[in-house]
Amino acid sequence: MQTRVVMLADFDYFFAQCEELRNPDIKDKPIVVGVYSGRTEESGAVSTSNYIARKYGVKSGMPLFLAKRKLEGTEAVFFKVDHEYYDQISDRIMQIFRNYATSLEQVSVDEAYLDVTEQVEGSFEKARDYAQKIKEDVKAQVGISFSIGVGPNKLVAKIACDSQKPDGLTIIKPEETKAFLAPLEVDRLLGVGKKTMVRMEQMGIKTIGDLAKYDCQMLIEVFGKASGIYFHNAANAVDNEPVVEQGEAESISRIGTLKQDTCDLEFILQKTNELTEGVYRDLTNRAASFKLVSIYVVNVDLSSKSRSVTLEQSAKDKETIKRNIRMLFEKFLAESPLQVRRVGVRVSVFSKEEPRQKQLSSFFL
Numbered sequence: 001m002q003t004r005v006v007m008l009a010d011f012d013y014f015f016a017q018c019e020e021l022r023n024p025d026i027k028d029k030p031i032v033v034g035v036y037s038g039r040t041e042e043s044g045a046v047s048t049s050n051y052i053a054r055k056y057g058v059k060s061g062m063p064l065f066l067a068k069r070k071l072e073g074t075e076a077v078f079f080k081v082d083h084e085y086y087d088q089i090s091d092r093i094m095q096i097f098r099n100y101a102t103s104l105e106q107v108s109v110d111e112a113y114l115d116v117t118e119q120v121e122g123s124f125e126k127a128r129d130y131a132q133k134i135k136e137d138v139k140a141q142v143g144i145s146f147s148i149g150v151g152p153n154k155l156v157a158k159i160a161c162d163s164q165k166p167d168g169l170t171i172i173k174p175e176e177t178k179a180f181l182a183p184l185e186v187d188r189l190l191g192v193g194k195k196t197m198v199r200m201e202q203m204g205i206k207t208i209g210d211l212a213k214y215d216c217q218m219l220i221e222v223f224g225k226a227s228g229i230y231f232h233n234a235a236n237a238v239d240n241e242p243v244v245e246q247g248e249a250e251s252i253s254r255i256g257t258l259k260q261d262t263c264d265l266e267f268i269l270q271k272t273n274e275l276t277e278g279v280y281r282d283l284t285n286r287a288a289s290f291k292l293v294s295i296y297v298v299n300v301d302l303s304s305k306s307r308s309v310t311l312e313q314s315a316k317d318k319e320t321i322k323r324n325i326r327m328l329f330e331k332f333l334a335e336s337p338l339q340v341r342r343v344g345v346r347v348s349v350f351s352k353e354e355p356r357q358k359q360l361s362s363f364f365l
């Protein structure tokens with residue numbers, strides 16, 4: 001199997017950062033976002049807080065009255081959760097991520113895996129600049145910072161991401177994975193809860209390194225076949241789970257920057273034709289067809305827009321992509337007075353000749 005380059009992006013102090021974004025003047029104060037239960041004015045729990053509030057000991061899940069007590073005498077500002085607003089911000093970031101990855105798997109409102117193997121040509125060196133570029137793009141377009149972990153699989157990417165926050169960028173190359181995991185405590189692995197941790201400790205296993213060395217057969221005897229094999233593989237940084245789009249149709253996309261800012265249709269189409277070649281290559285590799293064609297535009301003022309068209313019949317050919325991209329841009333340029341800086345092409349895959357099976361078993365092999 002080809003070495004993959006997988007990223008996990010996790011937005012920094014997400015709900016609180018969203019509040020900072022729309023209230024920039026309170027950025028240097030402690031900020032707490034809470035879920036108010038409504039019983040009394042004070043009752044409820046901390047959803048999250050910015051890093052300034054964390055310095056005073058505020059933690060997610062803590063009762064609000066306790067957070068208030070810890071922040072007494074400061075200029076702390078408290079907000080009620082506003083999921084609708086956070087979802088909107090999250091969606092905008094996820095849309096940007098789509099332009100950078102062959103597949104995107106959103107795992108929560110503030111976390112997503114990106115498979116960028118092709119984009120960085122399998123190179124972990126290139127992955128650093130690439131990750132930096134994604135961070136800068138999102139910062140410029142949306143104003144949100146996040147941490148990125150890069151590894152040869154989802155398991156390593158996730159732990160890498162957690163190891164440096166906020167605004168972190170941690171890259172673990174394939175040959176570094178085992179040494180990276182070895183000193184960490186076993187509960188850093190997904191699926192190792194308190195009970196398992198205690199059991200492992202009794203067996204003399206404290207770190208992931210201890211677990212990696214432990215006899216696999218013995219693990220199977222204690223934890224059962226599936227878990228035993230999973231623990232063994234995970235500790236050895238083995239994880240073959242693909243990055244898969246959840247729910248929605250998968251999409252294939254490319255984005256690029258124009259040589260100069262412009263409103264000229266033909267100039268833009270030269271670029272999108274180039275991008276379409278890449279999209280088409282992926283499409284044929286995956287033996288997929290599409291029913292939705294979209295364009296993505298970043299204007300000179302860094303605002304971004306997208307437009308889509310749903311085809312009456314699914315298609316597989318390049319000309320259909322190009323024809324619809326032309327039509328979408330003709331319309332778009334007629335409506336928008338701004339010069340265009342970056343453009344993207346996307347098709348949403350709705351059927352494949354060989355449907356990919358969701359293989360849970362690969363997790364346990």
Ligand code: DCP
Pocket residue numbers: 010011012013014015016046047048049060061110165166
């Ligand atoms: N969240 C919550 N209650 C919790 C934990 C989290 O409501 N007990 C919400 C608020 C967070 C969001 O989920 O902003 C994401 O959770 P994270 O664990 O990723 O934490 P943050 O993004 O807040 O901080 P970090 O910078 O550590 O990622």
Ligand code: CA
Pocket residue numbers: 010011108110111
């Ligand atoms: Ca998270």
Ligand code: CA
Pocket residue numbers: 010011012013014110
């Ligand atoms: Ca987060």
